[in-house]
Amino acid sequence: MGKAWESGADAIVMDDRDHVATALRELSPGLTITFKHAGETVQLEVMEAIAFGHKIAVAAIEVGVHVRKYGEVIGRATAVIPKGCHVHVHNIEGIRGRGDQAAAPAAAKGE
């Protein structure tokens, strides 16, 4: 998981397959940020405030989609998440360790 960090980048995408970037500073709505994704420098308009360390959608995410960071599944979208919006507990949920769900799914092997 060793990535080269670029000096002064606004955000970082950990893997080419990721749906999210992590903000490396406070991001305000309306700002256009620049970061590397799949080997290319891309720009993205920030749609809502994203705190340092929080995630921003780098593509539109449909309900039920398995959301990826580090190239791996970090949870499931519980709402439509437009590109540039904040991705967090209000619109994604964990799939594992869900004692609140009657028939909790067995551990996924290499989802």
Next chain:
Amino acid sequence: MTVKTFKGYARENGDFGIRNHLLIIPTVICSNQVVNRIAQLVPDSVAIPHQHGCSQIGADKDRTFDVLAGTGMNPNVGAVLIVSLGCEVVDPQQLAETIRATGKPVEFFDIQNVGGSVKAIQHGAEIARRLRAELDRTKMVDVPYSALRVGVKCGGSDATSGLASNPALGVAADTVIGEGGSIVIGETTEIIGAEHILAERCQDENVSAKLYEIVHRFEREVEKVGADMRGGNPSPGNIAGGLSTIEEKSLGCISKCGTAPIRAVIEYAEQIPNGGLYFMDSPGNDIECVSGMAAGGAHIVCFTTGRGTPTGAAVSPVIKITANQRMYDRMSDNMDVNVSGLLTGELDLAEAGALIGNEIFEVAAGKLTKAEILGHQEFSINRIGPSL
């Protein structure tokens, strides 16, 4: 890292310590106050008060015993005084004999027999002063770097942990293993959602099957509670720091153990073998996990944090590492290594890993960690059974 030895303490069983503690162990909560008073009277002693030792049975009782015995056996401990009440389930004689097998001096007595707190404190302080004086005559020897066993742990995580401090610690972990030392990673709860990645790195199918088994067991326990584990883990602080799910937290956690194959899954507080990478089946709870690693013989625990935590450990120095510059500015008196330059492009991963590797070496050679300087000696035993 050109020097491959440092000054430490040779133990009779062939092991080496990087500290020379006099440890005072209460076998049971009822002995805590006597133990604390003895420690106050004898500077340079370490007390490990705890809540256990009575009304316990089976594997739960054994776990308490194993953690107390393992902490006493840790090579950073040079001598041990055990204070018993006299009627608890942890047998002080058996505990003394188990620790004594390492060759270090161990003495014990019980409060009921000695005749109450005041006499017990006086009696204990006399023994402790004598043990301390003997320890202070220990000659230091050259210790090979390859003798080191280092725990890796993360706590009070935020997004910077998974992006930067854990991968940097992973580089240092690979260095320790490359020198012939061992690394132990724990926190079974915090590999949920990332176990398939670690399983692929297990030495053989038996080890990977064991890894899946302990993760599934932990997950079933969480399900029995009937709640979403989110809120407990990831914690409110993790969530405020940008971590949304246990899967995200886990995927950020696992990089801290580097890239070596996992040689075995060991039990909580089980002795950590020399050389290579091991997984200890332990809770994610910071103090319980670190205490289990110290009981397993870890010389040092490297601990990454983004939110910030002051925690130390009773007998093993805890090196605190962060990649969160703002937290570092606020809590620098608790932090040993700052690798936040990774996120601004000022450090690359190899440089950040070398900063941590150098700190491990210096702490092994005697440099005090911030937690040691501040007197943080947290100790906690994982509980797995009912109180009777």
